[in-house]
Amino acid sequence: MYRPEDILVPKNVDEVLSILAEHPDTARVMAGNTMIFEIASRGLAVDVKTLVDITQVGLGNVEEQKDGIHIGATVTLTELAQSKLLLGNPRHSVVAETAQEITPTQIRNVATVGGEICAGMPFFDLPTSLLALNAKVKLRKKNGQRELLLKDFILDFLTLALEPGELLTEVVVPRVDKASGAAFMKLGRTASDLALVNVAAAVQIDASGRCESANVWLGGVGSTFRECAETQKILAGSKLDQETVGKAAKAAADFEPASSIHGSSEYKKMVIPVLVRDCVQKAESKVRR
C-alpha cells in the first residue's frame, strides 16, 4: 500500500507553488484524494513523497466573468452538479449535468474538477464535456502562469502538458453569445459505472437556424479523448435535420475504438453513432432561439 512520507496543508496558492517549486519531482498535489491512491497503487507515484492538499487555498469558486465561467480547480463535482450559474445556461449546463452522471455521491462530494482533468483518464466524463465547450485551463507555477486549451493540455493516458511545479488553478468555459446548446451522454455496463463510451456535443445556431459550428468529442475510445472532426464538418452549415445528423453520427465511428473486457471495439463502433446522434439532437433541443 502507498504511504506518503508527508502531507502538507498550505493556506494559499503561493505556498502551494513554493512547495511544488522546492520539490518538483517528489511533491504532488492532492485535491479530492479519490484517485491519487489508485494511481499510486498501480505503481505510478513511486517518487512521490509529499502530498500537498490544495482544498484550503481558495480555488473553490464558480464565477461568471467577461470571458466566460471560471471554475476553480477544487470545486467539487457536487458543487458543479448544483451550480445555478451553470444550470441556467443551455450550453454551460452540460458541465453540471455531466457531474450529475458521475453517480457515486460520496465521490461527487469530494472529487474536484482539477482532479477529473489531471487524473489523466481518457474515459472520465467531465473532460469530454469541457472539451466540447472549448474549455481552457489556467496553470500557475512559482514564477509564471499560462493558459492552454484543454485539448492541448490533455495529451494521452496519464499524460498532461503539466510541467513540474505547475498547478492547475482554474478551468474557463468560454462565453458564447450565439444561440447554443450542449449535451452529454454516457454508456456504461451498470447504472453507476465508468463510461464504456461517453460523448459530448455542443452546437451553435445562427439566425437562419443553421448550425454554425458543432463540437463533438468522445471518451472511452482510446488512449485519449477524440474529437469527431468529420462529424463536426458534416454538421456545420446544416439544418441539423435527421438525415444529416444520422450521417454525421455514423462518421463518428469511422475509426477503431479501443477494446476492453467491458466492450469490444466492434460493439463501440455500433453504439457510437447512436450516442452521437442522440447527443447532438439533445444539444440542439436545448438551444433557446
Added chain:
Amino acid sequence: MLKEEQRYETEPYYLVGKPVTRLDGREKVTGSAIYTHDLKVPNMLYGKIKRSTKPHAEIVSIDTSRALKLKGVRAVITGRDVPNTRRGVLVKDTPVLAVDRVRYVAEPVAAVAAETPEIAEEALDLIDVEYRELPAIFDPEEAMKKEPIVVIHPDFKSYTVKYLGAELGIPNLHAYFKVRKGDVEKGFEKCDQIVENSFRINMVHAFHLEPIVSMARVEPNGGITIWESTQHPYMLRNEISEALQIPLDKINVIVPHVGGGFGNKLVSVVAPITVALAKQTRRPVKIAFSRREVFEASYVRQPFTVHIKDGVTRDGRIVARKMTSIISGGGYSGGMGVNETKTSNCGFSHYKVDNFHYDAYRVYTNRVPGGPYRGFGAGQVNWAVESQMDMIAERLGLDPVEVRLRNLVEEGDKNVIGETMRSAEHKNMLRKAKELIGWGQKRSPDGPWRFGKGVASGHKWSFAPTASSAMVKYSFGGFLDAFVSTIDMGTGAQTILAQIAGEVLRIPLEKIRVSMPNTNFTPFSDGGFSSRQTYNDGNAVRLAALDLKKQIVERAAGVLGVDRMELDVREEKVYSAKDPKKAMKIDDLFMKGVSRGGAFAPVRDFIGAATWFQESGPLRAEDGQCTTDRACSFYDVVSTAAEVAVNIETGQIKILKIAVSVDPGTVLNPLLFEGQVQGSAFMAFSNTLFEDLVFEDGGLVNAELADYKIAGSKDAPEIVVSWGGSPFSDGPFGAKGIGEGPMLPTPAAIGNAVYDAIGVRIPDLPVTAEKVLVALKEKRGSG
C-alpha cells in the same frame, strides 16, 4: 412428551409473524458491530500469503532465506513446514500450502508472519519460487477427455475420496452424479417433437462485503482459538483438526459478526494457514485477504455447461428428458463445491418427467476452485431448464406458463429422484407470479425500447440429513439466553431464533439474547448454508424452549398446587388457563440472596436443551433415486416473473420489475422475509446481466471492483415479493427456509423476458448488452 407442551402454541402468535426489526440492526447501521476484520489482540502478527503465478506447474524450489532475513519477519512457512495432509469434503485433495505442484494462479505456496502488514507484503517479494510449467487445462470439455493433455491430479488414486464414476475412465473427473428413471430412448420415440439445446453458465463471485479473514492464537494451555468470518464453525474445527492434526478439544472457533458469505465462507480458504503461522510463531496471527485475493483465491460459482434434450408431446408434456452438466471445478474440489454435482438436481427436479436421464461431471481445470454459491449448483441448471421450457413453448406455439403448469410437480407426486413432494405449491407460485407481472399485457415500443415479460419456476432443497442443537436459559429477572452456533451473516437468523424462543415462553424480544458461535460453549449446528438455519436451528431452539417451559411449569405446578397441564406462561408469569387467579411470577421460583446478587432455581436452574435431527434417505449411486420418500428437509418453492425493456440500438437491458412469489410455509418475520427474497432476486439479477470473472491465459483480469461489474442501487428494479402456501408441518411454527430460492428462477425469467421483447435468446450467461446487440444484428442479417 414435549408435544404436550405445544398445546398453547396457537395463533394469535405473540412474536411469530411480527415485523420486528432485527436485533443486530442498530449496531450494524451505526458501524459499531464487531467483525473479525476489526479484531486485534496484543502481540498480534500479520500474515500474508505467497501465491502461485502459474496456472499449472511443478514447484522446483522455494527459497525463503531472503524473506527470513527481513527485519520484522517472524516466520516463513511452505508446504514442507506443515503436516502433509489433504482436506476436502468428498474429495480430500487440498493441501494447506502447495507441495510439489500448483494447480491454479493464486494458489497458496508459502506464508509469512510479520510485525506489520507492510513488512509481510515486502517479505512475499523476497520468497523465490522456481516453477517448471506444465500444460494447463482451462476448458472443461478438454478436461473431460479420456486422454487429456494433462492429468491435474496424477496422485488422485492415493487420495481419500467418496468418488463415483471411476468406471468412466476420465482421469480429471473427481465427482459424478447420475439420475436414471424410466427409459429416455423409448420416450423420445413416443414424443411429437425433440427440443435440444446447450447453455453455459459463467464463473462469478459471491462478493460478500467483508473479505475473507481469520485470526488465530495459541493459548497458554496449548489450545488454539480461531476467530473467523465463517459460515460453519464446527466444520472449521474439523477441518483444522484434520489439516494440521490437532485434537478437536484443543480447537475453539469463535465467530464475530459475519459480513456476508453466500456459500463462499462455508469451507475456509485461510484458517489452516493462519493457525500454522500462529503455531510456528507462538504469537497471534491475523490474515485478512485483500479484495483482489478474495476474487482470485476464494471459491467462485463454478461454471456449468448444460445440455438438454427433451421429447415433448404436442400439448406440451415432457415425455423424456436427457441432460448433462459438465462442471469446471478448478484445481481442487473446492470444499463443498464438489457437492454441487448432486445438488444441481434441484435445478430440474421441479418437473415431473417419467423418463429421465442425468449425468453431472465435475472435472479438474487449472482455475481457482469453484465452491458453493447461493443455490448450490441448482441455479446454474435452472437457467438451462427454465430457458428450455420457453423454447419448448415457442416450438409448440403454447403459452410458457401453460407448458410449465402441465409439467410442474404437485403435492404427493414422486419427483425424478423418487422423493415424495411435500409442501409443493409450485403451480400456485407460478400463477401468482404471472398475475403480479400482468402476464399477457405487453407495452408497445417506445423509441428504441422494446418491452417483454418472462417467467420461470424453481425450487431449492435444504439438504438432509442434518442436525442442530440449542440450549435456552431462563434467568431471574425474566430474560432468556439462547445458546446456539447459528451464523447470522446478515440474514437476520438471530432475530428469527429470538422470535421463536420468545414465542414459546411469550417473552418480549428485548429480553432475549442469542449467542454467537463459540464451539467451546455453544452446541452443534450444521452451519449457515443451504437455507437451513430457520428450519433446523429454529426447530432446535423451539424444542429447547419447550423443554425449558416444561421445567418452569412443573415447578410452578407444585407451588400453586394445580395440575401442570392447566398451566401456561406469559410475560414472566405462570398462570392457570382455567383459573387465572392461580398465577405466580416465575421469579418467585428462584431463591434469592444466597450470595450478593445471586439468584438460582433450587435443585436445577431453568435450562432447556434439545437437538433437532432431520433424517432423509440417501440417493442411490446407480440411479440417483431416493432410498426413502424423503431426500431433504424441505423445498423452498419459488416463481419469478420479470418485465424488461431492451434497447435495440445499444443492447442495454433495463429490468422494470421483478415479481417473486415464494412459499415459505409460515412467514416468521415479514421484514426479514422480504429482505431475503429481494436480496436474492437482486443478486440473481446482478449476475444475470453484469457479473463475470474474465481470464486471460491463467490469470483473472478483473479482480477488482472497477472491473468486476455488480449491480448497484441505481440499477435496482422494483422487486415485488409475495408469499403463499400454508404452514409446513415439520417447520418451527410451520416455517421453511427462504435464503436461496429466488436465486434460481430469476435469471431465466429475465432471459425469457428479453426473448419476449426482441426475439433474441442469449443461452450463455451473462446476458450483456453487447451479446444482445450482436445477436440482434445476426438475426436481422439472417432474416
